[in-house]
Amino acid sequence: MPFGSSLANVGLPYSLAPMPIIAKKIERDEREECLYRIRHSTAHLMAEAVQVLFPGTKLAFGPPVQDGFYYDFDSDHRFTDEDLKTIESKMRELAKKKSPFVKKSISKAEALRLFEQQGEKLKAEHVQTLSDGEITLYESGGFVDLCAGPHVESTAQLEHFKLTNVSGSYWRGDEKRERLQRIYGTAWDSKQALKAHLARIEEAKKRDHRVLGKELGLFEFPELAGPGLPFYLPKGARVLQQLKDWMWQLHITGGYGHPDKTYEPLATPHILRTDAWKISGHLENYRENMFMVYSLDELDQGLLTRESREDSQTNDKDGLGNYGLKPMNCPGHVMLFNVGTKSYRDLPARYFEFGTVYRYERAGTLHGMLRVRSFTQDDAHLFCTPDNVAREIEGVFDFCCHILDTFGFDYHVGLKTRPESRLGTDEIWDMAENGLRAVLEKRAAGKYYVQEGDATFYGPKIDFTIRDCLGREWQGGTIQLDFNLPERFELEYTDADNTRKRPVMIHRAILGSFERFFGLLIEEFGGAFPLWLAPIHVRVLPIGDTQLSYAQSVVGELKRRGFRAELDDSNDKLGKKIRNGKMDKVPYLVVVGQKEVDDKTITTESYHDGKLEDVTTVDALSDRMNDEIERRVFRRRA
């Protein structure tokens, strides 16, 4: 049941397959239905095994998920990897009893009594949240669980599973509630399917951007520097710069299909006075993510001590220092919008910046390039009149699709609506959500999903998400409406009727961040970048020292023509040079031996196609590469 496989982008400009984290009981085909039942039932079997082996273990939820299932347990015992093996054998033992899954219906009161009797506090709590009426239980062997079903007929059908890992979780996902332990497993309908899945995972691990980043010398995370701080090595920096150049070009020219919607570049500082972050609301609403900046002077004078905070002589009553490192670019852009007076004729104003931001992310959340503490967003803020908001959202939406389609990413789109705690009136939220929804209906009708309550406190948003090699989802592009900052910074423009009006603001990022996008790109291509992004376009391999000067002249000629070319002047034999070139995933290798020197030719080897019989001159290679670069041809590894 690969994510969204049934909704692959056939004939559509973009693929917008919804991908619920927890497999929902809707719209499943026969096999998916079968796998759903197996996984759900295997979760029950595991829970039974755990309760047999570790009496007193209480149950939380145990749903089927992508490729498998999990069950959350409340137990004093700390489950280890060793335990997983024990639990797994117990499961096989129990499965052999061929216990049927029997459905029972009881009243809510009975269910409540049953679970309280068993000391299943969490189950009882959950029963109370259910609507009155019949409640279904499923019994298999001696194990009874609150469950809507459906299940397989008997535990005999549960054969092809494997427990994979144990991790922590919280009751109802609330970190203030009970800490639980979650055991994950994978389950399939045949031995081959299980084997194939495990092999797929192994294969995917080889495409992990953290592994490839090291192998290919793209980036490092020096421990001394601090966790989550990416450093680009020369090869990584080259790829990054290509991406930036391309994105810059698209912004300036509207080359994403909207030549009328061009952006103006801005550049803003990395630190702003703490007062700015107070006005923007970040200090209040984004506090746990902010790095503050202190001067040694402040420290030396003890201005940051508790005592001084109460000292009215200083204007640093928060003890926060006078400056904050920016976690977002918006306040800077807003300040520049505020320079001079703006007319409705100036709107929409589109400001963009590749702005590096710093966020104190919790240690446990860091993940290679996909989640870091310093990253550069391809950020922009659009200041609009109410009239042009819809058109602008469309433009941004198309921009995102243009980029993702260029790379062939399999992505999807979600609308995030008003959270419980929020700023602004319901009327404004209605208007904003409807605006976003209208664009989605126009561009992606039936292909987007809605996550109620998941918006930011200042406005609703559309998010583009991309999956990594292991199927984990990451947010890339985002379109966010904001009613907060224009208000807080008292933004105004003069309308046609000569009255002062407040502009509507759109925050947006297309890639999201260069770091995250780079990481996902590496996984998408298995490290073999399309030519236009590749750190090295072509490497020239002389067979022996005799051809060195000819090889140098070929490299020189390629460089003169603007290609990223290099020479392999090592003492290795050709076979080794080819091997090194392939392992470095260099798109083109040029071999020159005595034959080539005599004929004034080259022999060309392509990463994807092997030897190219028709490319025997620098001219021919240049033409081929130029064409490939111009068309941004990409080819995934087979």
Added chain:
RNA sequence: GCUGGCGUAGCUCAAUCGGUAGAGCACCGGUUUUGUAAACCGGAUGUUAGGGGUUCAAGUCCCCUCGCUAGCUCCA
């Protein structure tokens, strides 16, 4: 931050019951001058993440810190 797991040479990994750390690749030196995925010979390579403890003796056992990692939570 929380719950599990992990940390040995630049990389991948070994080291029996606690007995003084080793292999391949990479690197350096030499030989070889090479025709499509690893030439040959030689050499150096470590505060076993850091700190503390137990012990005659710690890579190995215990504690703390740091980092990585699978998830939870949060998010570009």
